[in-house]
Amino acid sequence: EEEEERAEERDAFWFKEGLTEDFRVELALQNISFDARSTFQRVQVIETTQFGRTLVMDGQTQSAEADEHIYHESLVHPAMLLHKSPKKVFIGGGGEFATAREVLRHSSVERCVMIDIDEVACDICRKQLPEWNGGAYEDPRFHVKYKDALRWLEDTEETFDVIIMDICDPIEAGPGYKLYTNEFYEYVQKHRLNEGGILVTQSGPGAVYNAQKECFTVIHSTLRSAFDVVVPYAVDVPSFGCNWGFNLAFKSSDPEADKRDVLNRDVEEFNNEIEKRIKGGMDGMRFLDGLAWRGISGLPKEIRQQCEEEDRVMTIDNPVFMFAS
Amino acid sequence: EEEEERAEERDAFWFKEGLTEDFRVELALQNISFDARSTFQRVQVIETTQFGRTLVMDGQTQSAEADEHIYHESLVHPAMLLHKSPKKVFIGGGGEFATAREVLRHSSVERCVMIDIDEVACDICRKQLPEWNGGAYEDPRFHVKYKDALRWLEDTEETFDVIIMDICDPIEAGPGYKLYTNEFYEYVQKHRLNEGGILVTQSGPGAVYNAQKECFTVIHSTLRSAFDVVVPYAVDVPSFGCNWGFNLAFKSSDPEADKRDVLNRDVEEFNNEIEKRIKGGMDGMRFLDGLAWRGISGLPKEIRQQCEEEDRVMTIDNPVFMFAS
Amino acid sequence: EEEEERAEERDAFWFKEGLTEDFRVELALQNISFDARSTFQRVQVIETTQFGRTLVMDGQTQSAEADEHIYHESLVHPAMLLHKSPKKVFIGGGGEFATAREVLRHSSVERCVMIDIDEVACDICRKQLPEWNGGAYEDPRFHVKYKDALRWLEDTEETFDVIIMDICDPIEAGPGYKLYTNEFYEYVQKHRLNEGGILVTQSGPGAVYNAQKECFTVIHSTLRSAFDVVVPYAVDVPSFGCNWGFNLAFKSSDPEADKRDVLNRDVEEFNNEIEKRIKGGMDGMRFLDGLAWRGISGLPKEIRQQCEEEDRVMTIDNPVFMFAS
Amino acid sequence: EEEEERAEERDAFWFKEGLTEDFRVELALQNISFDARSTFQRVQVIETTQFGRTLVMDGQTQSAEADEHIYHESLVHPAMLLHKSPKKVFIGGGGEFATAREVLRHSSVERCVMIDIDEVACDICRKQLPEWNGGAYEDPRFHVKYKDALRWLEDTEETFDVIIMDICDPIEAGPGYKLYTNEFYEYVQKHRLNEGGILVTQSGPGAVYNAQKECFTVIHSTLRSAFDVVVPYAVDVPSFGCNWGFNLAFKSSDPEADKRDVLNRDVEEFNNEIEKRIKGGMDGMRFLDGLAWRGISGLPKEIRQQCEEEDRVMTIDNPVFMFAS
CATH class of the missing domain: 3.40.50.150 (Vaccinia Virus protein VP39)
Structure with a gap:
């Protein structure tokens, strides 16, 4: 049953990042726990199932808990x-x-x-x-x-x-x-x-x-x-x-x-x-x-x-x- | 204008492949030029913008022109x-x-x-x-x-x-x-x-x-x-x-x-x-x-x-x- | 420039919902502002660019600000x-x-x-x-x-x-x-x-x-x-x-x-x-x-x-x- | 087993169409059976699992077998x-x-x-x-x-x-x-x-x-x-x-x-x-x-x-x- 709940979440939210116009990765998204804009950029802290907590700036992965x-x-x-x-x-x-x-x-x-x-x-x-x-x-x-x-x-x-x-x-x-x-x-x-x-x-x-x-x-x-x-x-x-x-x-x-x-x-x-x-x-x-x-x-x-x-x-x-x- | 046409194609067709349940790649798809089933598996030849002609078996990339x-x-x-x-x-x-x-x-x-x-x-x-x-x-x-x-x-x-x-x-x-x-x-x-x-x-x-x-x-x-x-x-x-x-x-x-x-x-x-x-x-x-x-x-x-x-x-x-x- | 920032956000986060196994909708996701589990279901409040604040239960849209x-x-x-x-x-x-x-x-x-x-x-x-x-x-x-x-x-x-x-x-x-x-x-x-x-x-x-x-x-x-x-x-x-x-x-x-x-x-x-x-x-x-x-x-x-x-x-x-x- | 084969195909190819910049539909794609360019537009005949054979012009659905x-x-x-x-x-x-x-x-x-x-x-x-x-x-x-x-x-x-x-x-x-x-x-x-x-x-x-x-x-x-x-x-x-x-x-x-x-x-x-x-x-x-x-x-x-x-x-x-x- 927990398995099933996971499945639902998996289908729901995704973080997508383009490597090129023709090649993207999609990561199951757990939450967007922080979201703000500094003078220079947008700063978000998200959590993906695959790589854990992740710093995202202007839509791009900066560094993730897992690696x-x-x-x-x-x-x-x-x-x-x-x-x-x-x-x-x-x-x-x-x-x-x-x-x-x-x-x-x-x-x-x-x-x-x-x-x-x-x-x-x-x-x-x-x-x-x-x-x-x-x-x-x-x-x-x-x-x-x-x-x-x-x-x-x-x-x-x-x-x-x-x-x-x-x-x-x-x-x-x-x-x-x-x-x-x-x-x-x-x-x-x-x-x-x-x-x-x-x-x-x-x-x-x-x-x-x-x-x-x-x-x-x-x-x-x-x-x-x-x-x-x-x-x-x-x-x-x-x-x-x-x-x-x-x-x-x-x-x-x-x-x-x-x-x-x-x-x-x-x-x-x-x-x-x-x-x-x-x-x-x-x-x-x-x-x-x-x-x-x-x-x-x-x-x-x-x-x-x-x-x-x-x-x-x-x-x-x-x-x-x-x-x- | 050609640029624009490319953009339309880019949005239209995609080949998705799961690395895990929570992590997928998406490749812009040009065509599925061949599609058949042998006794053992499904065999498809497709073309992606990023990696060219690609052999896909049972939905998984086997080898691509580019690499x-x-x-x-x-x-x-x-x-x-x-x-x-x-x-x-x-x-x-x-x-x-x-x-x-x-x-x-x-x-x-x-x-x-x-x-x-x-x-x-x-x-x-x-x-x-x-x-x-x-x-x-x-x-x-x-x-x-x-x-x-x-x-x-x-x-x-x-x-x-x-x-x-x-x-x-x-x-x-x-x-x-x-x-x-x-x-x-x-x-x-x-x-x-x-x-x-x-x-x-x-x-x-x-x-x-x-x-x-x-x-x-x-x-x-x-x-x-x-x-x-x-x-x-x-x-x-x-x-x-x-x-x-x-x-x-x-x-x-x-x-x-x-x-x-x-x-x-x-x-x-x-x-x-x-x-x-x-x-x-x-x-x-x-x-x-x-x-x-x-x-x-x-x-x-x-x-x-x-x-x-x-x-x-x-x-x-x-x-x-x-x-x- | 603001336009561009929007574009980045657009590419980043998505809420996907399956209508059938073969047919899904994708909505650009602004945030997941609330996330909890009751005895009966998972309850989330999200915001999509298209439909505004939205109540999601077990991964399914219940009702959205816009409609x-x-x-x-x-x-x-x-x-x-x-x-x-x-x-x-x-x-x-x-x-x-x-x-x-x-x-x-x-x-x-x-x-x-x-x-x-x-x-x-x-x-x-x-x-x-x-x-x-x-x-x-x-x-x-x-x-x-x-x-x-x-x-x-x-x-x-x-x-x-x-x-x-x-x-x-x-x-x-x-x-x-x-x-x-x-x-x-x-x-x-x-x-x-x-x-x-x-x-x-x-x-x-x-x-x-x-x-x-x-x-x-x-x-x-x-x-x-x-x-x-x-x-x-x-x-x-x-x-x-x-x-x-x-x-x-x-x-x-x-x-x-x-x-x-x-x-x-x-x-x-x-x-x-x-x-x-x-x-x-x-x-x-x-x-x-x-x-x-x-x-x-x-x-x-x-x-x-x-x-x-x-x-x-x-x-x-x-x-x-x-x-x- | 056939069920499983279907699942693989489902994950592989998709036709995406944007209703707005922030709202898209995704359809499992069976094949792109025809693809040509006239003087005026790109003309494709595809087949989706959901709606059958479909005429697509410049990336947009024109009409589908099912409806x-x-x-x-x-x-x-x-x-x-x-x-x-x-x-x-x-x-x-x-x-x-x-x-x-x-x-x-x-x-x-x-x-x-x-x-x-x-x-x-x-x-x-x-x-x-x-x-x-x-x-x-x-x-x-x-x-x-x-x-x-x-x-x-x-x-x-x-x-x-x-x-x-x-x-x-x-x-x-x-x-x-x-x-x-x-x-x-x-x-x-x-x-x-x-x-x-x-x-x-x-x-x-x-x-x-x-x-x-x-x-x-x-x-x-x-x-x-x-x-x-x-x-x-x-x-x-x-x-x-x-x-x-x-x-x-x-x-x-x-x-x-x-x-x-x-x-x-x-x-x-x-x-x-x-x-x-x-x-x-x-x-x-x-x-x-x-x-x-x-x-x-x-x-x-x-x-x-x-x-x-x-x-x-x-x-x-x-x-x-x-x-x-």
Whole structure:
């Protein structure tokens, strides 16, 4: 009988999200528990039967209870572990505070600055999705300001070991698209990253059919215009409906050595670093470890080719051509 | 105006496929160009805007124009390349003939036997999806028989270097579930595989949320009950709606060495083998190469754990417990 | 831009309701503002863009802001106006209190008793949908009890001029199916209706394709087994997704005259009665008047034929055969 | 088991049609058996489980096996029966030939001219939906020409007793919107209709929530600008997803008498006329008879009010304002 009741609910409410105009996913919806509009976007907290509580902004899944750990472990730890000993970390965006949560698990970190433009959205996440931040908020090493990340970075004198860009895709970021341009990457590479520093950015959908149509390959190519070593990777985050792309960029004195190292990092060694440097060690990692890093950095030949052949570079004056493909 | 016409079509027809009761994908449907029923199943050839011509059996996507190469390269080449020099290859199922197409690209192959129970479905594929077989049908090394694969294997004296199981998931295979049991794997391991031989089987959905709920971890665990070395891997085949699972099983005289080798195969060496042994070489590979092999074999920590912890074993008398989870 | 925001919301959330297994409606969903379970059913208050706030029970639309007046005017006023001067009125079910609201607009009414089994659901309606009851709750002529309607009617000595059955369809009513049987109708006709009394019952979907497949024609036929004059009618309530059926049954001393009168009621005369007897008069009626009564009682020939030819009669011992069609 | 197979098919393919941006119907799709593009539109023949074979033009249902008789009986017979003895009949559009089929059942008809602009679409209907035309094509009284209906009417000297406009809604008709303007109606009223003649036109969606938002009330109001007596009516055609609107316009010497007569036509008398004048008589009518005519002409008070209060009139120079509401 309970079974039957479930069936009724299943038929009743659905959350639909378009991956393209011709391809959508549908998730059985349990409730819309929060719904508000900040200055910048619509913010909703919903619950789906499949993926649990989910943050939705402007109709798009941002992170879901069942697999936000996949997204956040994959965004944060490769950059942090490939750096020798990150002390100072910058997060651009990161409203759910889950990126900060993962950064702060690294014992080397002395200071983590997060700049997000949308205070209202951040407050909603803290109150509605308290498990997402894992107490980051109380960590004395953590500093959050609600400002324009670009302006803050231009105004500061501070430099960082790791910079993590966790903001909307360029087309949805509005004026935030500037955080995906050659100009921004050049500036960061020269002025805000310490020697040996690493920048990582979420880079939109990263599957065979949409890596090039969306922004993954263009972000890759734009990073290459400012950094010597750029490594793309992609992760299956089921609630996003498709593989999700990321790019790592290295401020390196020995690019060749670095690139080799990144893709050939020994599995055991990677696991040892986790054990040593991250609070909770291997037991605390659910998705990512040495072998999983090989998994997410071992992109299909055709996507790597699309990255290499991409010649569009995003600049402040030419931001839109990238969606003309 | 053409744009507008497209919009109308987009709204009109859809192909929906459930990944779970609570999670579905929807694809804009261009046409249903073929529709028939064999003794065993309903066979349809449709066209979706996103993935092109697609073979659908009993309402489930089997393979699509846009990404069948991902599925078939991933099913065939790891097993073939991890074997030293496969001369005799058995395919169970494989109705689209695309598995045979990939096998026959290997110059070492002297004989490839395919046993599929459904002649009608195979004929439909040949006529409706001619590019899928790539001429396999005319290759003198290729031999197809329309029979029950289990019975054929029990009746033959022949032994093989590589056995490729390309059949429906156990629950949908009807009596074919026997091809997923301990008894079958024991028999094959002892009597039909040559020393150093490898069996690979498609193993159903392989994403974090369904690897255990469906049959991936149980197939893995059942293979482990008969083989010393079993390696699971998973591949993003976009038209399937989720990552897809596979398992490799090795008849090995030195299991430890073999397992180490499989997961640490050097990228350059893997590429060299492709160049040497496969018709078309690296240029002929669209999805798979050395780095991509690392990608698909580098499973998330949590899925590997689910595989290791799985203790259900499928037997002829106990086939159904596996769906009780 | 606001346009665009609307578009995003439109794509995001949907309420789906199946009319049959093969025919569904989808409504853009604004929110699920209330969600609870009573002893008897799941009760939700949602808002759709198309029809506004909507009461949903066990996944089925009960009444919507935009057109509940159509349902309730059509359920109540024909029975009330076709009676000479209804003083005592019984409502079975009627949880939204909107049926009571319409009954109490009749100046002839001295006493209106409503018996609904689900106090929790009734309370939810009062609080969440206050406009639905229109103050019925405060009217001194109105008396509500939360009991089993069948038992209450069997235990009372009271008799009524009009009996209005506003409960779930038989299949969903659970034990409440008894309120749709020959035994119930016989009992009411003989013992609870005054001479000249009228019973009206909502009767499920009433379109050409589902009047017979669902319960409309069977309810009609069962009423005919207990009453001499039974008049079916059907109304387009858009939020229900299809025409909705009702049946009027007359305890008549001159059946022929009555039947003729019902279907030939002069339009002007009907309007005059509205003006005279209903609070607010013609101005207070949004959907129903003399011409609209002709509209809803002028059923298609094929539905009238289905009603006449229906020979299944629902009894306490044989309630289920009706869904075998 | 067959049951199960049905379930699979049900989940697989769907035909979706939007009634508004926020309200859609979904129909389980069996096949798309024909698909072509004429100069004017896309023409598809599909089969849905619910309504059988269905003609779809530019993504919109035109008529379905299960209920085309409802649409065509309702379009043709009221106009024909309310005329004393229609001898010459003009059909504008009417591509399925089912409008002609119903016209030719009237024994009074001596000549029926049909002018449809799209010969390709008409041919498709004849071949793919042969039952739709019921042999109209072979009737010597029937004459079809593939031309622009407006130009043909302007060029001819012929006059008609009944003119039936069976074309797309104004917004979709492209240049055909001219057939919905005051200018066209004035011309027809003065020059192409005989004394006592009647024009009827399909008029788009006619439910409470869309009669005014779409074109029903505007067509009504535009007809009133050229005719003294205009009678709106609406019919539940289930495969259209909502009630469908029509308008009758009378070239009358005694408007008051005519209007009264139309809405008060005695049921028996109406049935007698059917018996006398239509081939097959009452037995040949599935949907429409005297009582059903009362049903479809007895519009809800609120829709009649919307019609009366509508003051937008469509003219050749001002065709679009009507969708601005």
